[in-house]
Amino acid sequence: MLQSPGVLFTVLAFVLVIGPLVFVHEMGHYLAGRWFGVHAEAFSIGFGREVAGFTDKRGTRWKFGWLPLGGYVRFAGDMNPASQPDAAWLALPPEQRARTFQAKPVWQRAIIVAAGPVVNFLLAMLILGGFAVAYGDARTPATVGVVEQGSAAAAAGLRPGDRVVALNGREVEYFEDLASFAKIHPGERVRVDFVRDGAAGSTEAVLGTRRERDRFGNEYRFGRLGVGPSRPVIVPVGLAEAPVVAVRRTGEIVQLMVETLGQIISGRRPISELGGPLQIAKVSGEQLALGPEAFVFLLALVSINLGFINLLPVPMLDGGHLLFYAVEAVRRRPLEPQVQEWAFRGGLAALLALMVLVTFNDLGSFGLWRNLADLIG
Structure with a gap:
């Protein structure tokens, strides 16, 4: 058992956490889209320049980006972050347009978007159910x-x-x-x-x-x-009861997440406790050093976090898309493109600000700001 994970070990652990969970999340979107006949143009793990990849017989480009902090599935007709069709979409032949994301009814689009977070929760339940069977x-x-x-x-x-x-x-x-x-x-x-x-x-x-x-x-x-x-x-928990226990445990974890988030928003808990990718990497290395059981349990926790965060009604996240689809279902027509565009710009700004904050917290948890203060002092 490792006493203190090094940098390379921590990077490996982080990749082993984020890579599979992002893949599972995006695979949920991909499979739901394929079920409804939507063509996927690209399936990417990571952002930025492509490092490696291949194109399958359906014309989907499977690739790895150099920045392993997320991923995406780009469906045909999904022209921009707000999923708004443009003139190029309108110019497509009818049979090709029918296989695009925007051609599908709102309930199918909602299922495709929700499938990613749902699969994250299902993966966590599978892990927690397995622990219940193994350990009671x-x-x-x-x-x-x-x-x-x-x-x-x-x-x-x-x-x-x-x-x-x-x-x-x-x-x-x-x-x-x-x-x-x-x-x-x-x-x-x-x-x-x-x-x-x-x-x-x-x-x-x-x-x-x-x-x-x-x-x-x-x-x-x-x-x-x-x-x-x-x-x-x-x-002891049998296989028949395991799903019930897994759902209960997942609900308890989500409840704790909601409550601690509320404590941070209300000021009862310091905002410095919000962590980001660097903190996840650090914890990943530590849990992998503790052994396979601790690491697999961390996978379940991060998977729940990924599903929960993506369901928040914030533009740029899956929950933001679902919110717009709910409005569209009620109004019987989508929100105006200008409204969606400004909402997604605001959502992007909020997410970028949050990333800056959690990165600042992460660096502080590593002692960077304390060491800088000591040097200056």
Whole structure:
């Protein structure tokens, strides 16, 4: 097991994460388009100048770009980022025009666009379902077995035997739900609803904050209630139940993502926690160094993130296209080209600004700004 991944190892791990996930995402678009009879002109992993590629018998150019930070499928008739047809499209012969993206009804275009994120979620569910079959599913009852002395739980008056049923009104079914909630709310005051000796009770607790440093030097801040179960319960999972567990786990991960994003937007969590490609590369190298199980689990997490982010209703992302298609379905006609054009320009500007921000954060997490400050000082 590697103690500290080097640069080449980290680059390899990053390629092993981003390459397959981008391929799966774009393959979702490609297969949906092919199902509806849309001709794909190009299928690219990476952006920029082509490094290598080939053309198949259907006339699709499969290629690799020199910048491996994404990919795309370019369908016939998809003339620009707003998917607006131009005069060249109108001049196509009818039989050729029928195989273009813009010739398809809005519901088919929506399915083609949504297929990419959907396949990312399906891949994550496949991985999480496999883990459930291999290692079982944690379903420890949310009953307090141990109360740590001096903890938030002790100050709130919780006792062994209390069964926690809700935190801030959110239902708690298993102890793992309790731990996940506490983990992302460090230092916050929460209402704890519990059952003691058959009677319902409620109290408030200010969650403690615990800082941990892993073997790679990364520091994490966690919330902590200060309770533990009597004993963990791991339930075996069969193949028939695995999809159910996978869907539940995926939903829990998405819920955590939405909540932490809301905390950043509201200022309860520092914006410096937003990471970008450099941070993903760093984590990829670390998880690959930890072993195949950790790395495959990271694949599931990044796949969920990729699917979730692409569904955000931001122009230039799949979610932005879906938003325009929803408007088109209601209006029975597309938005005016000028409106779409300005929306996509705004979306591009927002994404570029976000990339600058997360890159700034990534470089800060590597200690660049601290080292520069030390040199200047």
